Amino acid sequence: MRLPPHIGEGITQTLIMRTKRLLPALALALMPANVIAAPAAPPPPPGVAACTGCHPKSGGDAAIPQLAGHSADDIIAAMKAFRSGTRPATVMDRIAKGFSDDEIRVIAAWYAAQK
Amino acid sequence: MIPPMIEAQKNRREILGGAAGAAAATLWPRAIRAQAAPRIVIVGGGFAGASCARALREADARLAITLVEAQHTYTAPPLSNGVLGGTRTLAQQQFGYDKIAAAGITVAIATATTVDAQAHSVTLSTGDKLRYDRLVVAPGIALRFDAIPGYSAAAAAQLPHAWTSDGTQIDLLRRQLEAMDDGGLVAIVAPVNPSRCPPGPYERASMIAHYLKTKKPRSKVVILDSKDTFTMQELFLKAWKELYPGLLEWKSLSSGGNVASIDIAKKTIETDFDNYTFAVANVIPPQIAGPIAKLAGVADRTGWCPIDPVTFESLQQKNIHVIGDAALAGAMPKSAFAGSVEGKLCAAAIAALLVDKKPAVPKLVSNCYSVVAPDYAISIAGVYHPVNGEYVDVEGSGGVSPLDAPAALRAQEAKFADAWFRTNTAEIFG
Structure with a gap:
């Protein structure tokens, strides 16, 4: 039995697991490695990291909607309207002004591809 | 087979193993481990550090990620003034690390006491020593009691x-x-x-x-x-x-x-x-950066940590990244919002660096709400990008709430403050 590779020397006698936590962990551990080490999804483009703090992955409401699943055209149109001030906003007007057409397009395409 | 962690159950030192983390890695064939488990250690489980851990987990399932945090329960500072105003409870501010562990991140409840940047290792208050390929320092602030x-x-x-x-x-x-x-x-x-x-x-x-x-x-x-x-x-x-x-x-x-x-x-x-x-x-x-910043050699004479704005890597130590309040991030404020975004972008940069890719040039947003009364909030927003090695405002963007605004707008901002807190903390701790 070997320790996880990221746990360094000197830790052997000090590792703790809560037993109830260990059982599901072991069950998962015994699955084929490729189940756990699934290939990573394409990383979100720069800018998306700023959206996800407020716009939830799922759910949301009219004021702060979920973005995933909206068409790219809808997202682009909304961002441009916020940027130009034609769509009233509390904060998105100030944020949208920091993004170029190209950046908006890439972010919108990424969100449109999410389920 | 009984893994070694069971032996030490009575020990009060705690490392909560995530499913795809410690226990899983333990049982992987050695060949898979050898080729595919870069070790990332993150010191500090606040908005920046915990966001980084979650984003790394999503970015690359191979990574062995350890989050080192001193407290079992994190009391989130944003909106906590509501506890003083009587509009929020302390419980609404508090989060544990169980879900983070369950997501496949090894959570070590301990304080990091030394960093050996040459040997790529971090020693914990428990005596444990963690080896890393990349270290992320996210300690927040230290108060200058002197x-x-x-x-x-x-x-x-x-x-x-x-x-x-x-x-x-x-x-x-x-x-x-x-x-x-x-x-x-x-x-x-x-x-x-x-x-x-x-x-x-x-x-x-x-x-x-x-x-x-x-x-x-x-x-x-x-x-x-x-x-x-x-x-x-x-x-x-x-x-x-x-x-x-x-x-x-x-x-x-x-x-x-x-x-x-x-x-x-x-x-x-x-x-x-x-x-x-x-x-x-x-x-x-x-305030200055949290104590581990100095121990790791990433704080400069100001007490804060200069960074490369694209990778968040320290300008003073290779393979050590600094995010959140501890970092000198140019025009960006030391906010939980910014810290969380920095955590995600640092994770993306590390994921790229580990496979010898060039990290994308980041774009950051910080948006901070201040709740001055129930149903009355104001905000300051900024969009930032690196120019000549430093974060600056994207020209023409950002700014504060209008000085003259109807009550409905202030109330809407108060709702947004709550919504941001819920979404961001669910993303990190949920």
Whole structure:
């Protein structure tokens, strides 16, 4: 039995697991490695990291909607309207002004591809 | 087969193993481990560090990620002034690390005591030593208890700072406000820049004023400031005039707000011009990066950490990244919002670097709400990008809430503040 590779020397006698936590962990551990080490999804483009703090992955409401699943055209149109001030906003007007057409397009395409 | 961790169950040192983390990696064939498990250690489980851990987990399932955090329970500072105003409970601010562990991140409840940047290792207060390929330092701030004569770490048990993720401090301040007689003075000592959450002391003054207005209307709040200007100043001053006339006073540096000394026994604060006798005092001292930053050799003479803005890698130590309040991030404020975004972008940069890809040039947003009364919030937003090695505002973007706005807009911003908190904390701790 070997320790996880990221746990360094000197830790052997000090590792703790809560037993109830260990059982599901072991069950998962015994699955084929490729189940756990699934290939990573394409990383979100720069800018998306700023959206996800407020716009939830799922759910949301009219004021702060979920973005995933909206068409790219809808997202682009909304961002441009916020940027130009034609769509009233509390904060998105100030944020949208920091993004170029190209950046908006890439972010919108990424969100449109999410389920 | 019984893994070695079972042997040590009685030991009080804790490492909560995530499913795809410790236990899984233990049982992987050696060949898979050898080719495919870069080790990432993250020190600090706040908005920045915990966001980084979650984003790394999503970015690359091979990574062995360990999050080192001193406390079992994280008390989130954003919106915590609502606990003082009576609009939020302490429980609403508190989060544990179970879901993070369950997501496949090894959580070590311990303090990092030394970093050996040459050997790529971190030693914990438990004596354990963690090896890393990349280290992320996200310790937040350390309070400079030596900065104000009469104030100290021990004094915080009587005059709370309530400025860290230690929930007992905000709870103590709340209880002191509840215990004080009507007619008393609440003094808030505001720090110099740079500091965590620049609008925080002024939001706090507002929420305390809200509590006093409701429960103890003969009382007063005074902010004793070492500065002559502060963020969203016009918006705060306007709101105070409307909501808390005669109840809340701001003493700037040039009007004698700078604190010279504090006498805890006499309950007095001496400033450059005056002497204040307080019933409750909230002392927010000046700040530097958390202690591990210095130990790791990533803090400079200012006490903060210079970084490459694209990768968040320290300019002083290779393979060590610094995110959140500890980092010198140019125009970006030290906010939880920014810290969380930095965590995600640092994760993306590390994931790219590990496969020899060039990290994308990041674009960051920070958007900070200050709740000055129930249904009344204001905000400051900024969009930032690196120019010549430093984060600067994207020209024409960002700014503060309009000075003249209908009540509905202030109420909408208060709703947004809540919504951001819910979404961001669910993303990190949920």
